[in-house]
Amino acid sequence: MWEVRSPSFWRAVFAEFFATMIYVFFGLGASLRWGAGPLNVLQVALAFGLAAATLVQVLGHVSGAHLNPAVTFAFLVGAQLSLLRAVCYVLAQVLGGVAGAAALYGLTPAAIRGNLALNTIHPGVTLAQATTVEIFLTLQFVLCFFATYDERHNGRVGSVALAIGFSLALGHLFGIYYTGAGMNPARSFAPAVITRNFSNHWVYWVGPILGATLAGLLYDFVLCPRMRGLAERLAILKGEQVAEGQAPPELPGEPMELKTQAL
Numbered sequence: 001m002w003e004v005r006s007p008s009f010w011r012a013v014f015a016e017f018f019a020t021m022i023y024v025f026f027g028l029g030a031s032l033r034w035g036a037g038p039l040n041v042l043q044v045a046l047a048f049g050l051a052a053a054t055l056v057q058v059l060g061h062v063s064g065a066h067l068n069p070a071v072t073f074a075f076l077v078g079a080q081l082s083l084l085r086a087v088c089y090v091l092a093q094v095l096g097g098v099a100g101a102a103a104l105y106g107l108t109p110a111a112i113r114g115n116l117a118l119n120t121i122h123p124g125v126t127l128a129q130a131t132t133v134e135i136f137l138t139l140q141f142v143l144c145f146f147a148t149y150d151e152r153h154n155g156r157v158g159s160v161a162l163a164i165g166f167s168l169a170l171g172h173l174f175g176i177y178y179t180g181a182g183m184n185p186a187r188s189f190a191p192a193v194i195t196r197n198f199s200n201h202w203v204y205w206v207g208p209i210l211g212a213t214l215a216g217l218l219y220d221f222v223l224c225p226r227m228r229g230l231a232e233r234l235a236i237l238k239g240e241q242v243a244e245g246q247a248p249p250e251l252p253g254e255p256m257e258l259k260t261q262a263l
Contacts, residue, residue: 003084012063013088017096019055020067024100024190026051031117032108045172048181053165060160064149068184069093070208074142074216078226093186101190116191119180119204127203133178134207135214137171141183142215150224183208 003009030047033039056065066072069090076086105116121130144167148160168183175181182188188204191197220226 003082009085009088012085013092015059015063016066016089017092017099019059019063019065020093020096020186021100021103023048023051023055023067024097024187025104027187028101028117028191029104029108032112033114034112039176041173041176044176045169045181048172049165049167049169052168053159053161056164057159057161063089067093067186068208069186070138070184070212071142071145073209074146074212077213077216078146078220094189097186097190098193101194105194115195115197117180118191118195118197119182119188121179121200121203122177125178127200130179130200130203131207131210133175134182134203135211137175137179137181137183138208138211139215139218141167141171142212143219146215146219147224152224179203179207183211185209 027044027048031039031044052065052067055067059065064075066075066089072081072086072089072093075081076083081089101116105113121127125133141164144163148163171183172181175183182204185205185208188201192201
């Protein structure tokens with residue numbers, strides 16, 4: 001596959017690792033309780049939203065700044081990236097999230113760490129309700145991601161980075177009391193690994209993946225269909241063809257002009 005030989009591919013994979021590490025570090029850090037008062041939901045929502053917006057602005061042109069295995073899976077479902085790229089992105093995101101949580105754990109006093117902002121389900125919420133909430137939270141977020149990143153959306157209004165940040169903040173404002181607002185398996189997995197607490201952890205994979213899949217199918221096949229044949233979709237998934245809006249391969253010895261997406 002040409003992607004493996006392309007320096008831009010490995011830069012993109014590293015960008016996903018680095019971006020997810022920073023996202024988890026700041027998001028979880030803003031969610032820690034330093035006092036006896038109640039959790040400031042607005043603070044947490046803004047921290048995650050602003051972190052995502054900043055990273056999309058900084059690294060969106062490098063890797064797409066997915067920061068989230070669910071987002072990457074949705075792009076895979078829509079045949080907008082190859083299977084190889086998707087697998088490498090998810091591995092980078094998961095490892096980056098764990099690295100960010102580990103750094104936060106090492107920098108935070110033991111009395112403050114608590115469960116390191118682990119996603120937990122409210123005692124009055126059932127597993128089915130929690131999973132459904134995660135589906136809806138991720139559905140709206142990934143729809144926003146698809147719409148703002150759509151290269152066909154020439155009449156784009158406003159900032160891509162801010163739109164994604166606000167969508168993420170919206171999900172937190174609603175979902176924190178239900179499930180802690182996962183929406184991102186890498187974000188949920190990181191503190192679970194560090195604290196070794198995987199209670200009901202499957203909810204934070206199943207819900208976001210289902211929500212992202214629904215969003216990808218809804219956007220690409222119903223709301224704004226892409227007229228691609230099966231052969232073209234398979235070629236993209238196998239890495240034999242470049243998806244629309246994706247950078248072409250860099251040939252050895254031939255520097256490629258940097259083409260950034262307007263954020």
